[in-house]
Amino acid sequence: MTLSREVQLAARPVGAPKPSDFAVADVTLPPLQDGQVQVENLFLTVDPYMRGRMNDVKSYTPPFALNETMTGGALGRVTESRAEGVPVGAYLLHDQGWRTHANVTASRARVVPAIPGVPLSAYLGVLGMPGLTAYAGLLRTAEFKAGDTVFVSGAAGAVGSAVGQIARLKGAARVIGSAGSAEKVAHLKDTLGFDAAFNYKDGPVTGQSVAQQLRDSAPDGIDVYFDNVGGEHLEAAIASLRVGGHAAICGMISVYNATEPSPAPRNLAQVIGKQLTLRGFLVTPHYDLYETFVQEIGGYIASGEMKFDETVVDGIDSAPGAFIGLLEGQNTGKMIVRLGNLE
């Protein structure tokens, strides 16, 4: 019998989630069934989309149930197998996160290769869902092409930092990012190779709106906007997009905690005259790109051309705090929860 320590949703957050919205419980795993493997999780991920699942509203994924263990991305090592082709010792990317151990249906999981020099936690970030989100959103949804000027909001996050670098590596004329602190802005420019970056939280201090900061960073306008933030950022991007421009709408972290409908963007009518395309997307339908993506981005990482950041928090009991911190912007790059199961 295996004990798993698991994070459950104790209450539906109102606005920003707080620690008392979560509870940690020890759960005994049932016996393995045919087609399942048991894993000990090495790394868990917390992601902004999970905030939506904490509300009791219909969305693209069903809401988390109260007083049950939440789900999410995880990387585990197989400790017992009743599934063909998934041996004990294999590393498995699966959706039974928020817990230390899990029985996983192998057909719904993916065995990942151990690439020398690439840490396993990368499969939850730059080589996982956030990385593929960046890759598919930029190349497919936003129809990026070499020579485009690209603006990405939330650029220091797991998705945003990959978007900016992929754009640069694929021939963008100029890559601009926004982030929420001076340190993140410096990191974008000094480490990740962004051509320009600004701290959108400067606005209330300097009187410079996001729209003005973007105009200063991209005086000739932008061709592609990759939106992780929504609200004022989307409004600024619409103002700066050139004729025929594209926006890939990936997330709207600025409105996830909102308790009332958000009004922006007030300049939406500009999509007509500028013939803009705004396209919302999820990563799910783009997994056909996964092998190509892992090969290409894995290569960039191995060669050092692409960097990635992790903010690592230790222990299952710290997972709720990691999630709360993520929504507050405390991370640089992917927010990862590391469990004590590494050999």
Add this chain to the structure above:
Amino acid sequence: MTLSREVQLAARPVGAPKPSDFAVADVTLPPLQDGQVQVENLFLTVDPYMRGRMNDVKSYTPPFALNETMTGGALGRVTESRAEGVPVGAYLLHDQGWRTHANVTASRARVVPAIPGVPLSAYLGVLGMPGLTAYAGLLRTAEFKAGDTVFVSGAAGAVGSAVGQIARLKGAARVIGSAGSAEKVAHLKDTLGFDAAFNYKDGPVTGQSVAQQLRDSAPDGIDVYFDNVGGEHLEAAIASLRVGGHAAICGMISVYNATEPSPAPRNLAQVIGKQLTLRGFLVTPHYDLYETFVQEIGGYIASGEMKFDETVVDGIDSAPGAFIGLLEGQNTGKMIVRLGNLE
């Protein structure tokens, strides 16, 4: 020497335009130059997009100059020609509207055929810019395909009534329209073959929001939204669009007169989960479709499968009133100004 009676912009309207924003003047035409023809205009068009050009702001077309004659679509008969291939007596579709006579550069105009049974004024409407806007916006921008459920706002207007009928003729599962009076709603259902239609102005009376009226008309959701109105209509459409749905944003007549930025749609974040595409467009880049379009839609009109409406106002001095009435929704179908030049 030819005298032309012309409508000039006397003042930039604030909010809704009023008669004193316009003036009528008699102007002597200069001598014809090589490559030009002189026309007497038979029909003029007034269109919602002209409201934007009356503001002194950069848009997709430059603003009208104060105290100069405005421009716009017109159908004229050639009375004098210094252009090869455009003989006296030809019918010419051109952009020197808002006046009785004009010197037109032939290369910037289009000779149209006189089709038996199709009135010449149709070239300003269902066989002209509004019709092509409907055709290209539905088929290209919104990527309509047979089996789709289509919602069009402003459905009794020149563009909207064409959108709904083209969708029906091309195999839509269901066509829903909104309009601003009970008479227009009856016309959509009884004459134009819409499957459902509602009067959005009922909302404040019955307490039924546009969103609720649309849900009642399309309980299983919609695949395509053709937007002529913006605001609350776009918000309602986003709520009803199914996964992977498309919106072609053609106009936002609800916000053209606004003196402050408009806040809707408040539910824009739904584009992510439902993977929606919102695409603004202008008709200009789609004139490569014109010949195909005239042949196809001309055929539907000749066979009686497609109907079109005109609201006709007589005389150049009535043109400002026709435009003001258009923005107030006094038209059913294309608003046309008929001049006294018909033989």
